[in-house]
Amino acid sequence: MRDELDRLGDEGLLTTIRTISSPQGAHFVVDGRQVLNLCSNNYLGLANHPALIRAAKDAVDRLGVGPGAVRSIAGTMSLHVELEERLAAFKGAEATVSLQSGFTANLAVIPVLAGEGDLIFSDELNHASIIDGCRLSRARVFRYPHCDPAGLDSALVRESAQAPAARRLVITDGVFSMDGDLAPLPDIVAVARRHGAAVMVDDAHGEGVLGDHGRGIVHHFGLTGQVEVEVGTLSKAFGVMGGFIAGPRALIDFIRQRGRPFIFSSALTPADTAAAIAAVDLLDGDDSLVRQLWENTDYFKAGLRRLGFDTGRSQTPITPVMIGEAGKAQGFSRSLFARGVFAQAIGFPTVPRGMARIRAMISAVHSRQDLDSALEAFQEVGRELAVI
Numbered sequence: 591m592r593d594e595l596d597r598l599g600d601e602g603l604l605t606t607i608r609t610i611s612s613p614q615g616a617h618f619v620v621d622g623r624q625v626l627n628l629c630s631n632n633y634l635g636l637a638n639h640p641a642l643i644r645a646a647k648d649a650v651d652r653l654g655v656g657p658g659a660v661r662s663i664a665g666t667m668s669l670h671v672e673l674e675e676r677l678a679a680f681k682g683a684e685a686t687v688s689l690q691s692g693f694t695a696n697l698a699v700i701p702v703l704a705g706e707g708d709l710i711f712s713d714e715l716n717h718a719s720i721i722d723g724c725r726l727s728r729a730r731v732f733r734y735p736h737c738d739p740a741g742l743d744s745a746l747v748r749e750s751a752q753a754p755a756a757r758r759l760v761i762t763d764g765v766f767s768m769d770g771d772l773a774p775l776p777d778i779v780a781v782a783r784r785h786g787a788a789v790m791v792d793d794a795h796g797e798g799v800l801g802d803h804g805r806g807i808v809h810h811f812g813l814t815g816q817v818e819v820e821v822g823t824l825s826k827a828f829g830v831m832g833g834f835i836a837g838p839r840a841l842i843d844f845i846r847q848r849g850r851p852f853i854f855s856s857a858l859t860p861a862d863t864a865a866a867i868a869a870v871d872l873l874d875g876d877d878s879l880v881r882q883l884w885e886n887t888d889y890f891k892a893g894l895r896r897l898g899f900d901t902g903r904s905q906t907p908i909t910p911v912m913i914g915e916a917g918k919a920q921g922f923s924r925s926l927f928a929r930g931v932f933a934q935a936i937g938f939p940t941v942p943r944g945m946a947r948i949r950a951m952i953s954a955v956h957s958r959q960d961l962d963s964a965l966e967a968f969q970e971v972g973r974e975l976a977v978i
């Protein structure tokens with residue numbers, strides 16, 4: 591393992607894991623230094639929002655710090671039930687169930703939706719937790735070309751003919767986390783309908799970002815009631831920790847009986863759960879943070895493009911700045927850091943070789959001045975490294 595780590599270091603593929611010693615915000619303290627934060631998924635600034643902090647503190651005072659047991663034995667608290675009802679109303683779903691994370695939500699739901707002899711059609715760039723959930727299901731998995739409804743259609747035609755009785759499930763990320771592009775959900779739903787397949791979307795980066803009041807990608811495309819299953823996270827725009835599954839009541843009831851992360855791993859803590867309820871309340875009542883997030887995103891991306899950077903196929907606040915070689919992307923990130931801007935370099939295996947990039951994450955809490963100083967740092971480093 592030491593040899594392997596050395597080799598990764600030589601190739602510029604060793605991730606530097608920096609340590610944060612302040613709250614998550616537009617600025618934070620990283621390795622002892624105050625820098626501009628262009629890294630976190632804290633899209634709306636809720637990770638350090640007074641209303642969420644108050645809700646978490648109050649829950650600790652009333653209910654303590656731990657859930658005590660798995661949900662199915664003695665770990666379901668009234669707060670969990672309240673969160674699930676609030677989330678169902680917010681998403682326009684029949685029911686929801688909360689899990690410890692978005693990752694475990696995928697591990698819980700996919701094996702319940704498909705099993706041995708069934709067919710799963712999964713976008714080739716889907717998140718690792720979807721890939722793992724698919725493996726655990728023991729279904730046969732077909733990776734279709736990224737965001738390609740025609741490619742999905744031919745895979746469905748080919749495989750359905752061979753296994754006409756199998757259950758068919760199509761799974762896609764809503765927003766792809768390394769490129770910031772959107773799944774063409776209306777076309778995917780139309781193709782799936784033609785073949786009697788169910789659709790599941792993992793909206794981790796769309797929750798709180800896309801659609802009216804941040805209700806997610808299904809709302810964004812006006813597809814309410816047409817996507818069977820949505821997986822969400824409470825750890826990104828919602829600013830807390832946890833995941834959930836939204837869908838028909840029978841599915842949600844079934845996960846409470848058979849979803850392994852639900853029945854074999856403890857529940858969210860009272861503080862997490864109460865803070866997540868406060869996040870839903872806040873979003874439901876006021877969309878100003880979501881609007882600010884998009885205003886900031888449009889401003890920052892236009893600035894980067896004007897400077898001559900390539901932001902790939904991003905359609906969301908996830909802003910890749912294409913560099914190419916992994917070592918160069920790491921050098922770019924280090925030079926930005928030296929100028930007080932923290933934006934992470936992403937290389938293989940998270941993205942294909944030769945497509946390394948800086949991944950800048952925009953938040954509603956960035957001020958115009960923050961974005962201008964970030965653009966200035968990108969311009970200086972871009973020129974220094976001959977990227978622009």
Ligand SMILES: *Cc1c(COP(=O)(O)O)cnc(C)c1O
Nearest residue numbers: 691692693717767792794823825
């Ligand atoms: C981040 C992410 C997850 C994991 O969510 P956590 O709550 O951090 O476990 C799952 N799916 C997708 C698509 C993600 O981007």
